[in-house]
Structures are given as C-alpha cells and as structure tokens.
Amino acid sequence: MQLVLTLFWLAWASMLLFSAERAYAQDYLYYAFFGLAIVFLFYVILQNTSVFGVQSYIEVTQQYIVQKFGVFRTKHLIQIPDIAAVHITPLALRLTLQDGSQVYLDLKQVRKKRDLDKIKNKIRDLAELHNYELTDTMGNRI
Structure with missing residues (x-):
C-alpha cells in the first residue's frame, strides 16, 4: 500500500512539474514536492526489501x-x-x-x-x- 501511494504521489508531482501550464513564480515548490516524492520512494523500497541484505x-x-x-x-x-x-x-x-x-x-x-x-x-x-x-x-x- 505504501508503494502504491508513493507511486501516486510521484505521478502527481511529475504531472505538476512537467505540465505546460506552469506560469507561477513558485516553481521551486514543484521541484521540492517532486524531490520529496523520490526520497520517500527510496525510503519505502529500502524499508520493504532487502537491498542491503537481511535487516531483520x-x-x-x-x-x-x-x-x-x-x-x-x-x-x-x-x-x-x-x-x-x-x-x-x-x-x-x-x-x-x-x-x-x-x-x-x-x-x-x-x-x-x-x-x-x-x-x-x-x-x-x-x-x-x-x-x-x-x-x-x-x-x-x-
């Protein structure tokens, strides 16, 4: 469920970032939102898989x-x-x-x-x- 929500967040952030109708002076917020989505995606992957071996x-x-x-x-x-x-x-x-x-x-x-x-x-x-x-x-x- 975390992965699905994170992918939804990443898709939404991508849509906001790469949409052609951006005319705001606050573009840095879109980049921050997208960056946080990527960081959280890595967190979910590391928490739920054994990327670095057995952690439990x-x-x-x-x-x-x-x-x-x-x-x-x-x-x-x-x-x-x-x-x-x-x-x-x-x-x-x-x-x-x-x-x-x-x-x-x-x-x-x-x-x-x-x-x-x-x-x-x-x-x-x-x-x-x-x-x-x-x-x-x-x-x-x-």
Missing part, C-alpha cells in the same frame, strides 16, 4: 539478545543477566525479566532452520551459565 534478525551473544525489525528501526537489547526465565516455543521465545516484565521474540523472522536451532541451543547453553529458568513447548523443565 535476532542475535544471541554471551551478554545480550538483540532483535531488529528492519533497516530504519532501532535494535531492542535484552541483557542476559536481566533474564529470570525463558519459555521456548516453535515460533517464539517468551522472556521473563527480573522485574517481572515479559518480552516476546518472534522467531518467524529467522529464515533458516539451522539458524533457528542455533538460537535455541544458545539460549539453552546460556541458561546453564546464568541460571535462569528454562522451559520448552512441552512444559518440561530443561
């Missing part, structure tokens, strides 16, 4: 878990020592923090099964190191 990911390190949703979105960091419990499901991780708040990490953004297994195994290994409670989808304690 989950990364698990020894000190934190980071989740990023796209090119221009901020990273969400969860420090491992702040985690009280983790519940692993096939498509999500439910993290309960020490302060009682819960964070859901959507594992659908992990594209490869190998990477998904690597994340889950890393979470299991970190549970032993940092002593947080870990449960899986079957409700079994690990």
Whole structure:
C-alpha cells in the first residue's frame, strides 16, 4: 500500500512539474514536492526489501539478545543477566525479566532452520551459565 501511494504521489508531482501550464513564480515548490516524492520512494523500497541484505534478525551473544525489525528501526537489547526465565516455543521465545516484565521474540523472522536451532541451543547453553529458568513447548523443565 505504501508503494502504491508513493507511486501516486510521484505521478502527481511529475504531472505538476512537467505540465505546460506552469506560469507561477513558485516553481521551486514543484521541484521540492517532486524531490520529496523520490526520497520517500527510496525510503519505502529500502524499508520493504532487502537491498542491503537481511535487516531483520535476532542475535544471541554471551551478554545480550538483540532483535531488529528492519533497516530504519532501532535494535531492542535484552541483557542476559536481566533474564529470570525463558519459555521456548516453535515460533517464539517468551522472556521473563527480573522485574517481572515479559518480552516476546518472534522467531518467524529467522529464515533458516539451522539458524533457528542455533538460537535455541544458545539460549539453552546460556541458561546453564546464568541460571535462569528454562522451559520448552512441552512444559518440561530443561
């Protein structure tokens, strides 16, 4: 939908800019309107495609878990020592923090099964190191 609206904006700006009936002294506004349409078109393309590679990911390190949703979105960091419990499901991780708040990490953004297994195994290994409670989808304690 964003792309359709952006293309409509670009067509309208082009029509205003290249029409033969321009007799105004404010032509710079048409150029600015057209330039903003092109800039927004590039923004929409960068946001919705993987021009610069995969920009949505989950990364698990020894000190934190980071989740990023796209090119221009901020990273969400969860420090491992702040985690009280983790519940692993096939498509999500439910993290309960020490302060009682819960964070859901959507594992659908992990594209490869190998990477998904690597994340889950890393979470299991970190549970032993940092002593947080870990449960899986079957409700079994690990």
